[in-house]
Amino acid sequence: MLEKSFDHKAIEPMLYAAWEEDGAFAAGATGGDPFTIMIPPPNVTGSLHMGHALTFTLQDTLVRWRRMQGRDALWQPGTDHAGIATQMVVERQLAAKGESRAALGRDAFLARVWQWKAESGGTITTQLRRLGASLDWPRERFTMDDGLSAAVREVFVTLFNQGLIYRDRRLVNWDPKFRSAISDLEVENKEIRGSLWYISYPVEGSDERLVVATTRPETMLGDSAVAVNPEDARYTHLVGKFVVLPLTGRRVPIIADSYSDPEKGTGAVKITPAHDFNDFAVGERHSLPMPSILDRDARITLGEIEDELAHVAGVADPDFVRTLAGLSREDARKAIVAELERLEFLVKIEPHTNQVPHGDRSDAVIEPLLTVQWYCRADVLAAPAIAAVEDGRVKFVPKQWENTFFAWMRDIKPWCISRQLWWGHRIPAWYGPDGQVFVAKTADEAAALALAAYGEVLEITQDDDVLDTWFSSGLWPFSTLGWPDKTADLARYYPTDVLVTGFDIIFFWVARMLMMGLHFMGDVPFRTIAIHGLVRDERGQKMSKSKGNVIDPLTLIDEYGADALRFAVLQQTGPGRDIKLGPTLVASGRGFVTKLWNAARFCEMNGVAPVAGFDPASVTSPLCRWLLAETNTAIVSATAALEAYRFDDYAFACYQFTWGSFCDWFVELAKPVLNGSDEAAAAELRATAAHVLGLTIRLLQPAIPFATDALWEGMGFGAARSLISAPWPEPMVLSNVAAAQAEIAWVIRLISAVRELRGEMNVPPATLAPVFLADASRQTLDRAARYEDAVRRLARANQVGPLVGTIPTGAAQIMLDEATIVLPLAGLIDLTAERKRLTRDHDRARDDADKLERKLAGADFVARAKPDVVEDTRLRAQTARDEQARLAAALARLGAG
RNA sequence: GGGCGCUUAGCUCAGCGGGAGAGCACUACCUUGACACGGUAGGGGUCACAGGUUCAAUCCCUGUAGCGCCCACCA
Numbered sequence: 001m002l003e004k005s006f007d008h009k010a011i012e013p014m015l016y017a018a019w020e021e022d023g024a025f026a027a028g029a030t031g032g033d034p035f036t037i038m039i040p041p042p043n044v045t046g047s048l049h050m051g052h053a054l055t056f057t058l059q060d061t062l063v064r065w066r067r068m069q070g071r072d073a074l075w076q077p078g079t080d081h082a083g084i085a086t087q088m089v090v091e092r093q094l095a096a097k098g099e100s101r102a103a104l105g106r107d108a109f110l111a112r113v114w115q116w117k118a119e120s121g122g123t124i125t126t127q128l129r130r131l132g133a134s135l136d137w138p139r140e141r142f143t144m145d146d147g148l149s150a151a152v153r154e155v156f157v158t159l160f161n162q163g164l165i166y167r168d169r170r171l172v173n174w175d176p177k178f179r180s181a182i183s184d185l186e187v188e189n190k191e192i193r194g195s196l197w198y199i200s201y202p203v204e205g206s207d208e209r210l211v212v213a214t215t216r217p218e219t220m221l222g223d224s225a226v227a228v229n230p231e232d233a234r235y236t237h238l239v240g241k242f243v244v245l246p247l248t249g250r251r252v253p254i255i256a257d258s259y260s261d262p263e264k265g266t267g268a269v270k271i272t273p274a275h276d277f278n279d280f281a282v283g284e285r286h287s288l289p290m291p292s293i294l295d296r297d298a299r300i301t302l303g304e305i306e307d308e309l310a311h312v313a314g315v316a317d318p319d320f321v322r323t324l325a326g327l328s329r330e331d332a333r334k335a336i337v338a339e340l341e342r343l344e345f346l347v348k349i350e351p352h353t354n355q356v357p358h359g360d361r362s363d364a365v366i367e368p369l370l371t372v373q374w375y376c377r378a379d380v381l382a383a384p385a386i387a388a389v390e391d392g393r394v395k396f397v398p399k400q401w402e403n404t405f406f407a408w409m410r411d412i413k414p415w416c417i418s419r420q421l422w423w424g425h426r427i428p429a430w431y432g433p434d435g436q437v438f439v440a441k442t443a444d445e446a447a448a449l450a451l452a453a454y455g456e457v458l459e460i461t462q463d464d465d466v467l468d469t470w471f472s473s474g475l476w477p478f479s480t481l482g483w484p485d486k487t488a489d490l491a492r493y494y495p496t497d498v499l500v501t502g503f504d505i506i507f508f509w510v511a512r513m514l515m516m517g518l519h520f521m522g523d524v525p526f527r528t529i530a531i532h533g534l535v536r537d538e539r540g541q542k543m544s545k546s547k548g549n550v551i552d553p554l555t556l557i558d559e560y561g562a563d564a565l566r567f568a569v570l571q572q573t574g575p576g577r578d579i580k581l582g583p584t585l586v587a588s589g590r591g592f593v594t595k596l597w598n599a600a601r602f603c604e605m606n607g608v609a610p611v612a613g614f615d616p617a618s619v620t621s622p623l624c625r626w627l628l629a630e631t632n633t634a635i636v637s638a639t640a641a642l643e644a645y646r647f648d649d650y651a652f653a654c655y656q657f658t659w660g661s662f663c664d665w666f667v668e669l670a671k672p673v674l675n676g677s678d679e680a681a682a683a684e685l686r687a688t689a690a691h692v693l694g695l696t697i698r699l700l701q702p703a704i705p706f707a708t709d710a711l712w713e714g715m716g717f718g719a720a721r722s723l724i725s726a727p728w729p730e731p732m733v734l735s736n737v738a739a740a741q742a743e744i745a746w747v748i749r750l751i752s753a754v755r756e757l758r759g760e761m762n763v764p765p766a767t768l769a770p771v772f773l774a775d776a777s778r779q780t781l782d783r784a785a786r787y788e789d790a791v792r793r794l795a796r797a798n799q800v801g802p803l804v805g806t807i808p809t810g811a812a813q814i815m816l817d818e819a820t821i822v823l824p825l826a827g828l829i830d831l832t833a834e835r836k837r838l839t840r841d842h843d844r845a846r847d848d849a850d851k852l853e854r855k856l857a858g859a860d861f862v863a864r865a866k867p868d869v870v871e872d873t874r875l876r877a878q879t880a881r882d883e884q885a886r887l888a889a890a891l892a893r894l895g896a897g
Numbered sequence: 898g899g900g901c902g903c904u905u906a907g908c909u910c911a912g913c914g915g916g917a918g919a920g921c922a923c924u925a926c927c928u929u930g931a932c933a934c935g936g937u938a939g940g941g942g943u944c945a946c947a948g949g950u951u952c953a954a955u956c957c958c959u960g961u962a963g964c965g966c967c968c969a970c971c972a
Binding site: 004005189192194196197198212213214215216259260261264265266267268269270276277278279281352354355356357365368400401403404407408411503534538539540560564571572574576577578580584585587588590591592593594595597598599600601602603604605606648649652655656663664667671675755756758759760762764765766793794796848852855858859860861862863864865866869872873876 | 899900901902908909910911915916919920921922925926927929930931932934935936937938939951952953965966967968969970971972
C-alpha cells in the first residue's frame with residue numbers, strides 16, 4: 001500500500017543511499033553509446049547555492065533521461081580547488097584566530113588549506129546527493145589530485161616548448177588586496193562618481209602653463225610626459241618643449257601622440273606609463289621612462305624617483321613628496337590635491353563619473369602594475385576554437401551565444417596565467433642563479449635541463465607563483481579521464497556530449513576548455529553547449545547577500561523535497577531565460593508531485609496493477625484508447641523537448657498530461673466504469689491505467705526521481721530501484737484512434753458546457769438537473785448513453801437522454817455541434833439572465849460571421865490567400881452563421897421577457 | 898562608445914503571418930467515496946509606440962522610447 005502522502009524527508013535520503021550502494025549511476029554498466037556530461041566542478045569548499053541547484057538539476061535530468069534510453073551515461077563528478085576563493089576563506093579563518101598566512105609560511109599554510117579541504121570538501125558533494133544528482137561518485141576528481149596536477153604540468157611544459165607560454169614584463173591588473181595579478185576577465189568595471197582635477201604644469205622656459213585634467217592626481221609622481229594631439233592647433237607650438245612637474249620637479253617632454261583626444265579634458269593628457277594601460281602604450285611608442293610609484297599594496301613608493309628628488313629645485317618640494325611615501329592611493333590623492341591647491345597649481349575640480357576597475361573577488365580597486373608574469377598565447381589557441389564553433393562541431397544552445405563567444409575570441413588578449421598565491425598548481429618553472437629559466441615537469445628534469453645547457457649543476461629554485469585556477473579547469477574534460485595517459489575512458493568518453501553551464505563562465509571556462517581540448521586532444525571537448533540563465537528570486541531580483549534575498553536550496557529541499565525543487569527548476573528553464581525561483585514556485589512543484597502520488601493511490605485503491613503481456617493495440621474502449629493517444633502525445637512532446645534542451649516544455653508536457661488528461665478527465669470518466677458491473681470493461685481500464693501510469697512514471701523519472709522510484713516499486717512496476725534503468729517510453733503503435741479521440745472530446749465538451757452554463761446561471765452544485773439532447777444524431781445519443789453515469793456525476797445531472805417532445809419554455813439551451821443541449825431549469829434560473837446570455841452569444845456569433853464574410857468578400861483575399869485558409873474561413877463563417885440562427889431560435893423559444 | 902536581448906492578462910512567461918494562451922494571483926461556489934498540496938466556474942489584455950511590407954501583422958522590416966545584460970582606453 002502506498003502511504004497517504006509522499007514523505008520526502010524520510011524517503012529521499014534513503015533512496016539515494018540505496019541508489020549509490022547499487023552502483024546505479026556507474027558508467028559502463030551498459031554497452032550503449034556513451035553519453036557524457038562533465039560536471040562544472042564546484043568550489044571544493046563551497047556549498048550548494050541556487051545556481052548549482054539549477055545547473056545540476058538540468059544535467060541530472062539529461063543524464064537520467066539518456067540512461068533510460070540505454071546510453072552508457074557518465075556524469076563525471078568532481079570539485080575545483082578555486083585558488084583565490086579558497087585561499088581567501090582560509091586566510092579569513094586564520095585572521096579570526098589572530099594568525100596570518102605570512103606568519104605561517106608557505107608549507108604550513110598549505111597544510112591548513114588541505115586540512116580545510118578535508119573538513120569541508122564533503123559539504124557540496126553531500127548536498128549534491130540531497131538534490132538527487134546521479135553522479136558516478138567513485139570517479140570523483142579534484143583539480144589538485146596527483147593525476148590532474150600531472151596533466152597541468154604536462155600542458156604547461158608543452159605549451160612553453162611550443163612558444164605558447166612565455167614570460168613578460170608588462171602592465172598587469174594588480175589586485176592590491178590579494179597582492180596578485182589577475183586576468184582581464186577577473187576585472188569588473190564599476191561606475192564611480194569621482195572628480196576630474198585640472199592641474200597646471202609650468203612650461204619650461206616660459207610663463208605659459210599647460211593644463212591637464214586627470215582623475216588620478218596621485219599618479220603625477222610617475223608622469224613621464226604630457227601628450228597632445230598632433231592635429232590640435234592649440235598646442236602645436238608646445239610640442240618638443242618640456243613641462244616641469246609640480247612637486248617632484250621632473251622635466252617631462254610635451255609629445256604629440258594621437259592617443260590624446262582634443263575633446264576630452266583639456267586636450268593635453270598626462271602620461272604615467274607604469275600605472276595606466278594606455279599610457280603604457282604611449283610610453284612604449286615614445287621610449288619614455290616608466291617609473292613605478294606604487295608598490296604591491298598600492299601604496300606610494302618613491303624608490304624609483306628617489307634619485308631625482310635629491311637633485312631638484314625650483315617648483316619642487318622634495319620634503320613634501322617624501323611625506324607621501326607609504327600612503328594609500330586615496331590618502332596620497334588628498335594630500336597632493338591639497339598641496340597643489342596651496343601652491344596654486346590646481347585650476348579647478350569638476351564632478352566626474354568614470355569606470356573604475358575592481359577585482360571581482362576582492363572588490364579592491366585594481367592597479368595597473370609593471371611586473372613579470374607568465375602569459376599564454378590565447379590568440380593562437382583561439383583560432384581552432386573559433387573554427388569549431390563556426391563549422392558546427394560545437395553548437396551553442398541557444399545559438400545567440402555564439403555571437404558573444406566570437407566577439408570575445410576574435411579579439412582575445414594574452415592570458416595572464418600566473419598568480420601570486422600559494423594555493424594552486426605551482427608553476428613548473430625553475431630559475432638559475434642568474435635568472436635562467438628552466439621549464440620542466442619536475443625539479444629533476446629542470447636540473448637536467450640546466451646541466452645540459454650550462455654543463456654544470458646549477459642551484460635552481462622553483463617559481464613561487466601558482467597558475468590561474470581556470471588553467472586547470474580548462475583541462476577538466478580530459479584530465480578527469482586520465483590524460484595524459486591514453487586511457488580507455490578517454491577513448492570512450494571524450495569528446496563529451498553536452499556541457500551545461502551559465503553564460504557567466506563562457507569566457508572563463510567554456511572558451512578555455514575548447515582551446516585546450518582542441519590543442520591537446522585534437523577534438524572538441526563537447527558537442528553542445530547548453531547555456532542557461534541566472535537564478536533570481538520570485539520577483540526577478542538577482543539574489544545577493546546584501547539584498548538579503550538569497551534562498552538556500554537545502555532549505556527548500558527540507559521543506560518541499562528535492563523532487564519539488566527540481567520540478568520547479570525545470571518548469572522555469574526556458575532557453576536563454578533567467579530562472580525565477582522561490583517558495584511559491586517550489587510549493588507548486590510539490591503540488592504536482594503530490595498530485596501524481598494521489599493519482600497513483602487512486603489507481604492502487606481501484607485495483608490497478610501492471611498486467612503482464614498488456615498490448616495497447618488490443619484496447620477497445622474509446623476512453624482507454626483516448627488515454628493511450630494522449631499518452632503518446634505526451635511521450636512525443638516530452639522527448640522532443642529534452643532533445644531540444646527545452647526543459648520547460650518537458651515539464652509542461654508531463655504536467656499537462658498527468659494533471660489534465662490523466663487526473664481531470666481519465667480518472668473522473670473512469671470512476672463509473674470501475675464501479676460498474678461490466679467486469680471486462682473495468683479490467684481493460686485497469687490494465688490500461690496501469691500501463692499508462694507506468695509510462696508516466698518513466699517519463700517523469702528524470703525530473704522527479706525520488707517519488708517516481710517509490711511509486712515504481714510501490715505499485716509493482718518493477719523491482720526496487722529498477723526504474724533508473726527502465727526503458728524510456730516510446731510512442732505506442734495505435735491504429736484509428738481518431739474516433740476514440742472525437743468521442744471523448746465530445747464528452748468533455750458536453751460536461752464542460754453544462755458546467756459552464758450552471759456556473760453562469762448560479763445553479764448550486766447541490767441542485768441536480770436533467771440534461772436533454774434535442775436534434776441529436778444517433779451517434780450523439782449513443783455517446784450520451786454510454787457516458788451517462790459520468791455526465792451525471794461530473795455535470796451534476798440527475799437524468800441524461802434525448803429530449804422527448806419540444807423544448808420547454810424557460811429551459812436553458814446550449815449549442816453543441818448539431819445538437820441542442822436542453823436544461824429544463826425553469827424556476828431555477830433567472831430568465832432575464834438566460835436571455836442575456838443567449839443574446840450575448842448570439843451577437844458574438846453574428847459579429848464573427850459578419851467579420852468573416854466581409855473578409856471573404858474582399859477579392860484580394862480569395863485570390864491571394866492560401867486555398868486552405870480561404871476554405872477554413874468559409875467554414876468558420878458558415879458555422880458562425882448557423883450558430884447565430886440557432887441561438888436566435890433558442891431566444892425565441894425562451895419567450896419574451 | 899560597441900554589441901546582444903527584452904517589452905503579450907495584476908505577476909511570471911509561452912506563442913505565432915490568417916480564430917489572443919498557460920501557470921500563479923484574484924473572485925464565487927464546493928469538506929462529491931485519490932488529492933483542500935484538491936475540485937468547478939468567473940473576471941481580466943488597443944500583444945510598448947510610430948511607420949512600412951502583405952490580401953492579412955502581436956508575429957516580418959525600419960525607427961522611437963523604456964528596461965536588462967555583455968564588452969570597451971580610469972583625461
